[in-house]
Structures are given as C-alpha cells and as structure tokens.
Amino acid sequence: MKNWTKSILTFAALGAASGPALAQSGVDFYKGKTVTYIVATAPGGGYDSYGRLVAEFMQRNLPGSTFVVRNMPGAGHLIGANAIYASKPDGLTIGTFNTGLIYNQIVGQEGVKFDLNNMSWIGKAASDPRVFAIASQSPIKTWKELIDQKTPVNFATAGVGSASYVETVMLTSALKLPIKLLTGYNGTDDQLAMRRGEIVGSIASRSSYDQFVKNGFGRYIVQIGGKDTDVPQLSSLVTDPKGQELIALVQSQGDIARLTAGPPGIPADLTAALVGAYKKAMEDKELQERAEKLERPVEPLYGDDVLKAVKAALNQKPETIAILKEALGKK
Amino acid sequence: MIDVMFGALGAMLSNPKTMGLMFIAVLIGLVVGATPGIGGRLSIALAIPFVFGMDMTQGAVFLLTMHAVNGTSGQISSIMFGVPGDGDDAATTIDGHPMAKKGEAGRALGASITASGVGGIIGAIVFAVMIPVLEPVVLAFSPAEFFLLAILGITFIAFLAGKGQIFKGIIVGLFGMILATIGMDPTTGIARFSGNYLFLWDGLSVVTAVLAIFAVPEMIALAAKGGSISAVSIENSSISYRQLLGGVMEVPRHWFLALRTSIIGALIGMVPGLGGSAAAWLCYGHAVQTSKTPERFGHGAVEGVIAPETASNAKEGGSLLPTLFFGIPGSSGMAVLMGAFLILGIQPGPAMFTTHLDLVWTLIWALVVGNLIAVTILLFITRWVAVLTFINGAVLVPFILVLVTVGAYANEGQWENLLILVAISFIGWGLMRWNWPRAPFVIGLVLGKIAEESLHKALGLWGIGFFTRPLSLVLIGLICATIGLAVYTNMRGKSIMPAGV
Numbered sequence: 032m033k034n035w036t037k038s039i040l041t042f043a044a045l046g047a048a049s050g051p052a053l054a055q056s057g058v059d060f061y062k063g064k065t066v067t068y069i070v071a072t073a074p075g076g077g078y079d080s081y082g083r084l085v086a087e088f089m090q091r092n093l094p095g096s097t098f099v100v101r102n103m104p105g106a107g108h109l110i111g112a113n114a115i116y117a118s119k120p121d122g123l124t125i126g127t128f129n130t131g132l133i134y135n136q137i138v139g140q141e142g143v144k145f146d147l148n149n150m151s152w153i154g155k156a157a158s159d160p161r162v163f164a165i166a167s168q169s170p171i172k173t174w175k176e177l178i179d180q181k182t183p184v185n186f187a188t189a190g191v192g193s194a195s196y197v198e199t200v201m202l203t204s205a206l207k208l209p210i211k212l213l214t215g216y217n218g219t220d221d222q223l224a225m226r227r228g229e230i231v232g233s234i235a236s237r238s239s240y241d242q243f244v245k246n247g248f249g250r251y252i253v254q255i256g257g258k259d260t261d262v263p264q265l266s267s268l269v270t271d272p273k274g275q276e277l278i279a280l281v282q283s284q285g286d287i288a289r290l291t292a293g294p295p296g297i298p299a300d301l302t303a304a305l306v307g308a309y310k311k312a313m314e315d316k317e318l319q320e321r322a323e324k325l326e327r328p329v330e331p332l333y334g335d336d337v338l339k340a341v342k343a344a345l346n347q348k349p350e351t352i353a354i355l356k357e358a359l360g361k362k
Numbered sequence: 363m364i365d366v367m368f369g370a371l372g373a374m375l376s377n378p379k380t381m382g383l384m385f386i387a388v389l390i391g392l393v394v395g396a397t398p399g400i401g402g403r404l405s406i407a408l409a410i411p412f413v414f415g416m417d418m419t420q421g422a423v424f425l426l427t428m429h430a431v432n433g434t435s436g437q438i439s440s441i442m443f444g445v446p447g448d449g450d451d452a453a454t455t456i457d458g459h460p461m462a463k464k465g466e467a468g469r470a471l472g473a474s475i476t477a478s479g480v481g482g483i484i485g486a487i488v489f490a491v492m493i494p495v496l497e498p499v500v501l502a503f504s505p506a507e508f509f510l511l512a513i514l515g516i517t518f519i520a521f522l523a524g525k526g527q528i529f530k531g532i533i534v535g536l537f538g539m540i541l542a543t544i545g546m547d548p549t550t551g552i553a554r555f556s557g558n559y560l561f562l563w564d565g566l567s568v569v570t571a572v573l574a575i576f577a578v579p580e581m582i583a584l585a586a587k588g589g590s591i592s593a594v595s596i597e598n599s600s601i602s603y604r605q606l607l608g609g610v611m612e613v614p615r616h617w618f619l620a621l622r623t624s625i626i627g628a629l630i631g632m633v634p635g636l637g638g639s640a641a642a643w644l645c646y647g648h649a650v651q652t653s654k655t656p657e658r659f660g661h662g663a664v665e666g667v668i669a670p671e672t673a674s675n676a677k678e679g680g681s682l683l684p685t686l687f688f689g690i691p692g693s694s695g696m697a698v699l700m701g702a703f704l705i706l707g708i709q710p711g712p713a714m715f716t717t718h719l720d721l722v723w724t725l726i727w728a729l730v731v732g733n734l735i736a737v738t739i740l741l742f743i744t745r746w747v748a749v750l751t752f753i754n755g756a757v758l759v760p761f762i763l764v765l766v767t768v769g770a771y772a773n774e775g776q777w778e779n780l781l782i783l784v785a786i787s788f789i790g791w792g793l794m795r796w797n798w799p800r801a802p803f804v805i806g807l808v809l810g811k812i813a814e815e816s817l818h819k820a821l822g823l824w825g826i827g828f829f830t831r832p833l834s835l836v837l838i839g840l841i842c843a844t845i846g847l848a849v850y851t852n853m854r855g856k857s858i859m860p861a862g863v
Contacts, residue, residue, distance in 0.1 A: 075695075087411065106561070141553070142560050196551075213823065215549065218697060222690050246711035325705065360550070
C-alpha cells in the first residue's frame with residue numbers, strides 16, 4: 032500500500048516536473064517550422080476570420096514559427112474536418128471546423144471520416160448560445176405564445192443535414208412545437224425572409240442574429256446556454272426530461288464554439304506547446320479586443336477540457352440518438 | 363441633404379490619406395479581378411487584419427473600392443483569351459473574344475472598361491435614388507419571383523441559339539441544368555450524382571465549368587490553327603490608342619442600352635439571393651433580344667460586351683443597399699464586407715440614415731471615384747495588354763492553360779476540380795468543334811440552381827399556387843412574351859445567333 036502511494040506520488044512529481052519541460056521541448060521544435068491551419072470554410076465569414084485570428088496570435092506565441100491559413104471549404108465542413116483528421120500527426124497541421132459535426136458523428140453520417148474522441152484538442156475560443164429569434168411583425172412575444180399557436184408557424188433552417196436543421200428538428204419533435212420547417216435558407220436568407228414575412232422565426236446562433244435584433248427587425252424569445260440574461264433560458268421553461276436532454280445537447284454545441292484541433296496522435300510535447308501558444312493567444316488583450324469586434328467575447332477552454340466537453344456531447348442515450356437519426360433522415 | 367452629399371465628396375477628395383488608400387485599393391482590386399479563380403471576397407478577407415485600427419471612413423472606402431473595381435479588370439482575360447474569371451465574365455467572353463480574334467482587342471477592351479466604369483457610376487446613382495424606396499422594392503422579391511426570374515433568364519436561351527439552332531440550344535441548356543442538380547438536394551439532404559465524392563456535395567464549381575466550356579476549347583483551337591489569337595496581323599490592325607478610344611466611344615453610342623443594363627444590373631444586385639452572374643446573363647440576353655441586328659451577336663457585337671459589363675459593375679452599388687440599411691448582405695462578397703464594416707465600428711441597419719448619412723454618401727462617392735480611377739488606369743495600360751493577342755499561339759497557349767488550371771484550382775482549393783476541368787473541356791471542345799452553342803450551358807448551370815432552390819422554397823411556403831402574386835404574374839407575362847417572340851422570329855426564319863457561340 033505504502034509503495035503504491037509512493038509510486039503515485041513519484042509519478043505525480045515527475046508529471047509536474049516534466050509538464051513544463053515537455054512544453055519547452057515542443058516550443059523549441061517549432062523554431063523555423065511552418066504550421067498549416069485549416070479552415071473548413073471559404074474565405075470570409077465567421078470561421079475564417081476567427082481561424083485567421085487564432086493562427087496569427089498562435090504564431091506570435093510560438094517563437095520562430097509561421098502559421099499559414101488554408102481554406103478547405105465544402106460539404107458542410109466535412110472536407111476540412113476529414114483533412115485535418117487525416118493529416119500527419121507531426122504537429123504541423125491543425126485547424127477549425129463547425130462543432131455541429133458532433134451530430135454527424137453521433138449518427139455515423141455518410142462522409143464522416145473522423146472520430147472526434149481521438150483528435151488532439153488544442154482549445155475552443157468562444158461560446159455561441161442558440162436563440163429562438165422571431166420576426167418583429169409576428170405577434171409571438173414569449174415562449175408561451177409560441178407553444179400555444181394553433182396552426183404551425185414557419186421556421187427557416189439551412190439545408191437538410193446542416194447543424195441548424197438538426198437542432199430545429201430535434202427541438203421541434205422533442206418539445207412538440209407548432210413549427211413548420213422550411214429548408215434551404217443559407218447565409219442570411221432567413222433574415223430577409225423574416226423581413227418579408229414569409230418566415231416567422233429561426234433557431235439560430237445568437238451571434239448571427241444580434242445585428243438583426245439590434246436593428247429592430249426581430250426579438251429573442253428564449254435562449255439555450257450562454258451568459259446573457261436578457262432572455263429566459265429554455266431549460267427553465269421545459270419540464271420534460273427528454274426535452275431537457277436534447278436542450279443540454281444543443282447547449283453543449285454552443286459552449287464549444289470556434290474550436291481548434293489537430294489529428295490524433297500528435298506527440299505530447301508538441302500538443303503541450305500548441306495548447307500553451309493557444310492559451311497565450313487567448314489571454315492576449317489585442318486578440319480579445321478583435322474577437323469581440325468580430326463576433327462574441329472570448330470564452331476559452333484548453334486541451335483536455337475541450338476533449339471532455341466533446342466526449343460528453345458525443346455520449347448520448349439511445350433515445351436521443353434515435354431522435355437525431357430521425358432528424359438526419361437515418362432510420 | 364445636398365450639403366451632406368457634397369460635403370462628403372469634398373471631405374473625401376481633400377483627404378490625401380483617404381485618396382491614397384483608395385488608389386491602393388483600386389490597384390489591389392484590379393489585380394485580383396484580373397486573376398481568374400480568385401474572387402473579390404478573398405481579397406477583402408485577407409485585408410481584414412489591416413483594417414483593424416483604421417479610421418472608420420477610410421477603412422470602409424478602402425474595402426468598398428477594392429471590392430467594387432474587381433469586375434472592371436475581370437473581363438480582360440475573357441476578351442483577350444476567352445478565359446473568363448468567373449460566371450459574370452463568361453457573358454462578356456461570347457462577343458468580346460471574337461472581337462479579339464478579329465484584331466479588335468483594343469476596341470473590345472476600350473468598350474468593356476468604359477462600360478464597367480459607367481455601370482459602376484450608374485449603379486452608385488441608382489443606389490442614391492433608391493434609398494427612399496429600398497424597403498418595398500427589396501421585400502417585393504420572394505422565392506416565387508426568384509424562380510420566375512431564373513426561368514425568364516433561361517428562356518433567353520431561345521435567343522442565344524439561332525435559326526435551326528434552337529433545339530441544339532435547348533439541349534445544351536438542359537444539359538447545363540442537369541449538371542446544376544449535382545450536389546446536395548436542398549430539401550431531402552441526399553447527395554445527388556456525387557458518388558462518394560464530398561467535393562461534389564456543394565455542386566459543380568461554376569468557375570471550373572465556365573473555364574472548361576469557354577477557355578480550354580479556344581486554346582485547343584488556337585494551338586491547332588497556329589498563328590495568333592488575332593486573325594489579323596499586328597501591322598494590318600489599328601492597335602493603337604485610336605482603336606481603344608473607338609471602343610470607349612462605343613459606350614456613348616449605345617448609351618440607352620448601357621443605361622438600361624446598368625439599371626437592371628443595379629436592381630438585381632439590390633435583391634439579395636439572385637447572384638451576380640444572373641445580372642450579367644439577363645442583361646446579355648436583353649441586349650440580344652432588343653437588338654435590331656441580333657445576328658451579329660456571338661461574332662463580336664460590341665453591345666454584347668457593353669451589356670454584361672455595365673450590369674456586373676452596377677450590381678455592386680445595388681447590393682450595397684440591403685447590406686448597409688438592413689444589415690443583410692446580398693452576396694457572399696457583401697457578407698465579408700459587412701463583417702469588416704462591423705470591425706470598423708459601422709453598424710449596418712436602418713440607423714445608417716440618421717447616424718451615418720455622411721458615411722453613406724462617402725461610400726456612394728467612393729464607388730464613383732473608385733470606378734473613374736480604375737477606368738483611367740486600365741485605359742492607359744491596356745494598349746500594351748492588347749498586343750498579347752498578336753503573339754504566336756505556340757508561345758501563348760501554355761501560359762493561358764496554366765492560368766486556367768490555377769483558376770480552376772484556386773477557386774475552391776480542391777484538386778478534384780482539375781479532373782472536372784479536363785472532363786468538361788472535352789464537352790466544350792466537342793460543342794465548339796461541331797458548331798453547337800455554348801452559352802446556354804452556363805445559363806442552365808447558373809440559373810438552373812437558382813430556379814430549383816427557389817422553386818422548393820416557394821412550394822414549401824405557398825404550395826402550388828405560389829405564382830399568383832402580382833409581381834409573379836408580371837414576370838410570367840414577360841416569360842410568355844419572350845417565348846412568343848422567340849417562336850415568331852424562329853418561324854420567320856430569321857437567324858438570330860450563328861453557330862459556335
């Protein structure tokens with residue numbers, strides 16, 4: 032027993048001592064090296080600007096390194112995510128993609144060639160809570176008024192299979208909402224359709240609607256996750272346990288926004304160096320200022336903490352998975 | 363109002379830093395625009411790190427001018443080598459490149475550059491005039507109208523194919539529409555005709571298809587024929603500033619056409635969701651349809667250069683409207699621009715009228731002045747650029763093919779597009795070799811996708827009776843009139859467009 036404790040203590044001591052040493056050897060490795068930062072969308076847009084920001088500040092915090100951003104758009108972030116996963120685990124390729132791919136992995140969707148459980152997680156930069164946004168000309172002002180609607184109201188989502196579609200279908204079916212879903216509203220199509228009055232609302236990330244609501248074109252009636260206190264939390268209005276579980280799943284999506292990860296099997300010292308540089312980048316006042324202007328304030332998590340959050344989101348009960356599969360058209 | 367309007371112009375012109383930035387922006391915009399495959403969106407995305415910390419007005423002027431003059435230089439390669447930079451420029455290729463082949467590259471460039479500038483300026487004026495009626499106009503266009511506008515554009519195929527060619531035109535157009543269905547079905551989420559290839563999920567790359575259909579066959583033909591692009595030798599052609607000036611003067615000669623296509627272009631730009639290529643093609647079709655001598659089109663009719671160029675630059679002014687006053691960007695390029703505006707501290711929305719009216723006017727003036735600078739620069743340098751059409755094809759073809767390859771790759775950054783380029787090039791070459799029309803292919807590809815997506819949305823919203831809204835009925839009337847006119851002229855046996863376009 033005594034020996035056992037002792038060995039643990041030794042290990043702990045070793046670990047504590049080797050941690051910084053590991054990171055230091057990793058940092059040295061990056062002198063004169065070029066790191067490719069893959070962004071799974073086309074240039075422009077939130078993922079790209081955020082990715083470029085992270086790459087720029089990681090470069091500053093890894094002495095002698097050069098970060099190059101590479102855009103690999105297509106198939107709803109799948110092409111980029113697959114490319115990051117398949118890249119050589121030499122610590123020279125990392126990147127960012129939509130957290131919504133968690134849904135695709137849970138149901139084993141076509142085109143998924145990665146396992147998020149195994150990726151080398153570097154960090155996540157922001158939280159992007161979901162909101163129910165309602166057009167201002169609609170009489171619906173509260174959650175109760177929405178669920179009391181006698182005839183279904185039109186809600187817009189992007190294409191079938193997209194994260195916004197999956198979330199809307201899941202919440203609609205689990206909470207039995209009076210919502211008629213219309214798909215194919217990409218980019219800001221839904222906001223224009225709300226202005227025209229074709230569409231009553233949308234379940235979307237808050238950052239994409241802040242401008243719209245500020246301009247008086249719409250209002251939030253309920254929010255999932257996030258620290259904003261101007262809108263009631265959906266979880267406080269729902270009693271059904273199955274509904275609560277799905278809300279928690281959607282919330283976990285919002286919590287791990289703007290992530291950075293590399294392929295499985297990056298040596299520990301290099302991962303430590305990357306996480307260290309990422310952390311320093313996130314703590315940089317200038318990055319925080321710029322991130323705020325781009326979208327949302329920085330709310331970072333690092334390395335294993337992100338892995339933990341991703342694992343929790345991936346680990347769903349069979350009933351939840353069944354609802355997800357239904358949403359994604361998989362029986 | 364008037365004092366704000368001219369105050370903004372005065373402040374802009376008298377500030378050397380703003381003007382300097384604008385000049386740099388014009389240069390960057392022109393270089394990016396002239397390179398096939400990389401769009402204006404990329405240049406703004408890359409410029410974002412530099413605008414942090416810039417003054418609000420200066421940053422906005424810088425980014426807007428960079429974006430706005432992109433289309434001005436895009437047609438250089440389409441006219442000279444038949445290499446369109448993107449879907450918009452493809453319409454210019456149809457008549458611009460034949461002009462170059464006739465030794466009139468200077469005239470074509472002069473006309474297209476001037477047309478771009480005029481379009482950009484008229485677009486800015488339309489912007490200013492439309493501000494009060496923006497809301498009702500923009501909100502009048504729903505998916506039902508998008509669908510009908512796309513169908514209207516598709517019916518122009520009937521005019522783009524000539525006598526005895528109408529069936530060939532329809533077949534090629536339908537082929538383009540079939541290829542437009544490649545990718546993720548917007549309502550079922552099922553990948554169509556995509557095999558296991560993820561890169562096809564988002565549909566066929568329009569840039570790649572356009573390069574393959576137009577540019578590669580031209581280069582094969584040039585290599586096989588020998589000689590230079592221009593069939594006329596440099597000694598016998600009047601390649602000079604005079605020819606260039608002659609081209610410039612074509613725009614005032616066709617001032618009414620230029621005015622109409624600029625206004626149409628600006629209006630299409632104003633309505634988010636239709637896309638820039640639709641503007642160029644609709645205006646090209648309009649020019650053919652309204653011409654007294656439509657048979658000249660495809661053989662180097664200067665109107666065929668003026669119409670799409672005015673439209674594609676005018677739409678920039680139009681698309682800025684919903685971006686600035688609704689905060690809802692009309693195109694992906696505008697979405698990036700809006701993101702950059704937010705960084706500069708500009709909050710797009712209705713409040714722009716009251717809080718930032720001076721900035722709005724500065725942006726309108728930036729469109730005007732930026733276009734003028736771009737036109738001036740280009741008119742000075744094109745005299746030397748046009749000489750390239752007299753260079754021996756054996757020297758030129760490899761360079762152009764490299765340009766084409768880079769363009770097809772750079773657009774989406776996927777090597778698979780190079781295979782698509784080769785495959786469709788065979789089709790393009792076959793069409794050219796056996797005198798089938800090529801323009802309907804691009805129309806089918808570009809507008810087919812819009813038609814399908816908006817039809818799905820319209821049916822979802824209103825069911826089968828979606829087309830009974832008043833504006834829809836007007837558009838249906840236009841479609842019927844177009845088809846009727848096409849049938850009538852075809853029956854009379856009047857050749858509208860010769861083969862091989």
